[in-house]
Amino acid sequence: MNSQSSSGLTVPQVIPAADLPDDAERFDVVVVGFGIAGGCAALEAARSGARVLLLERAAVHGGTSSMSGGHFYLGGGTAVQQATGQKDTVEAMVRYLMASTKNPDEQKIRAYCEGSVAHFDWLEELGFEFERSYFPGKAVIQPGTEGLVSIHGCC
Numbered sequence: 001m002n003s004q005s006s007s008g009l010t011v012p013q014v015i016p017a018a019d020l021p022d023d024a025e026r027f028d029v030v031v032v033g034f035g036i037a038g039g040c041a042a043l044e045a046a047r048s049g050a051r052v053l054l055l056e057r058a059a060v061h062g063g064t065s066s067m068s069g070g071h072f073y074l075g076g077g078t079a080v081q082q083a084t085g086q087k088d089t090v091e092a093m094v095r096y097l098m099a100s101t102k103n104p105d106e107q108k109i110r111a112y113c114e115g116s117v118a119h120f121d122w123l124e125e126l127g128f129e130f131e132r133s134y135f136p137g138k139a140v141i142q143p144g145t146e147g148l149v150s151i152h153g154c155c
């Protein structure tokens with residue numbers, strides 16, 4: 001059974017769990033969309049022991065994420081920053097983002113900055129490799145495999 005949502009999309013009606021047949025597949029977590037956000041959410045839910053269903057409507061997963069430059073905006077003293085001598089702190093990162101964001105939400109920015117080093121470590125633990133090198137020039141995309149670049153003219 002379907003119903004019309006306020007956005008005009010047809011969405012399936014919610015079926016009470018008690019009405020499901022015994023052999024219906026069951027999941028603890030359903031993630032809709034397999035871009036980087038959905039992928040990360042599904043991964044962490046599965047690592048926490050949940051049975052996860054990750055849905056993607058396109059023929060291939062990846063979404064906008066697969067077309068992106070692949071830069072992670074991280075700071076506050078990551079291992080690459082430390083290894084390349086780029087001094088940074090959570091407070092400096094907060095100040096920069098507060099100053100460069102239109103209508104900044106300090107609480108969100110602060111939470112993002114406070115979690116930034118852990119975010120970096122999480123990615124490396126998953127197998128992402130960030131070269132311990134710094135591209136000092138002005139660039140949107142660094143020319144080589146440098147693990148750290150100050151993005152200019154972006155976003």
Ligand SMILES: Cc1cc2nc3c(=O)[nH]c(=O)nc-3n(C[C@H](O)[C@H](O)[C@H](O)COP(=O)(O)OP(=O)(O)OC[C@H]3O[C@@H](n4cnc5c(N)ncnc54)[C@H](O)[C@@H]3O)c2cc1C
Nearest residue numbers: 033034035036037056057058062063064065068069070071
């Ligand atoms: C050219 C370009 C370069 C960029 N470079 C960078 C960069 O270097 N660094 C950076 O941080 N950001 C960059 N960005 C921004 C970044 O790519 C996006 O912010 C990010 O990819 C969004 O990720 P997401 O997982 O939220 O969405 P997406 O990656 O778009 O994933 C959403 C997925 O959900 C699926 N979906 C949507 N609706 C449904 C549905 N109803 N049912 C099932 N599936 C559905 C879509 O098909 C898609 O696969 C760039 C963007 C562009 C366009």
